Amino acid sequence: MIEEFIKYTDSYKKYGEMIDLKINHTFRVKDLCLEIAKSIGLTKEGEHLAELCGLLHDIGRFEQWKRYKSYKDLDTIDHGNLGVEVLRNNNFINKFSSDNYDTILKAVKYHNKYKVPNTLSDKNKLFVNITRDADKLDILYLVSKKTLGIKTEDSKMSKKVYNDLLNGKLIKKSDIKTKADQIAVRIGFIFDINYSVSYKIMKEKGYIDKIIDNQIEETNNEELKEQLLRLKEMSRKHIEVMIK
Ligand SMILES: [Fe+2]
Known part of the structure; x- marks a missing residue:
């Protein structure tokens, strides 16, 4: 094949x-x-x-x-x-x-x-x-x-997208307004995973942490930095829960 x-x-x-x-x-x-x-x-x-x-x-x-x-x-x-x-x-x-x-x-x-x-x-x-x-x-x-x-430049996440993520919702493509929202879509993947092993791989490889850290490093927007740090906390907790 x-x-x-x-x-x-x-x-x-x-x-x-x-x-x-x-x-x-x-x-x-x-x-x-x-x-x-x-x-x-x-x-x-x-x-x-x-x-x-x-x-x-x-x-x-x-x-x-x-x-x-x-x-x-x-x-x-x-x-x-x-x-x-x-x-x-x-x-x-x-x-x-x-x-x-x-x-x-x-x-x-x-x-x-x-x-x-x-x-x-x-x-x-x-x-x-x-x-x-x-x-x-x-x-x-x-x-x-x-x-x-994904270059966020100096954009921050739109309110709806950010709040949806914090509330564990998947991001709809039609809600994407800013470049930072595209990062949100990737982080939102953690709410649409089906198998425990996938969460384990995600955790072991540190994908979400890496994505967030890269963005924090690249942006000058303090508000985006804060949003990202909070999302990092949230995603870590969610991944832990889903592995068990
Ligand atoms: Fe594809």
Whole structure:
């Protein structure tokens, strides 16, 4: 299955190094999916399916970059939906695995949505949730090491976004008003994680602390610094609670 994926993505490499960014992200997400699957005791078959969902979750990214030269869904296209289209058009899943067709499509489609519909079957929901956790963990990794840098400049978080976070709510994209709000979205990931092992990884790697510390270092806005320190406290407590 990896060979098929590499063959497919190789044909997009001519569109530049932004393609590599997503290929590398994909392989890390695939490994994280496996780690999560193991932690919850899935069978070998389940582990394999989790890896497949990770491998294919961002398959729409390559076509998105080719068409729009952008990864911004809001300005271009929803890359989860595009991924489903790509898989259907290329008859990809039959090449990868003829079983579990629907589960893989759902994992691709819903990995990036604000909410997962509760109409999904238990099996589909399981693999959607694994993929979502793995994807978020790798995004936090990238932001923490500044690969996906967010420059807050001197902005602070908008009141609604900041208060939503303190109250444990996920940030809606439509509420994002300032650059600092984009940091809030990443911190808000801690309220949308499904498995204890994901919280453990988050804590061990110190992703949230790193993201917050980097921002505190970079900003001159005292109010933002204070907001960030309070959010650091809050997120540490939340992660501790969720690990237990
Ligand atoms: Fe994605």
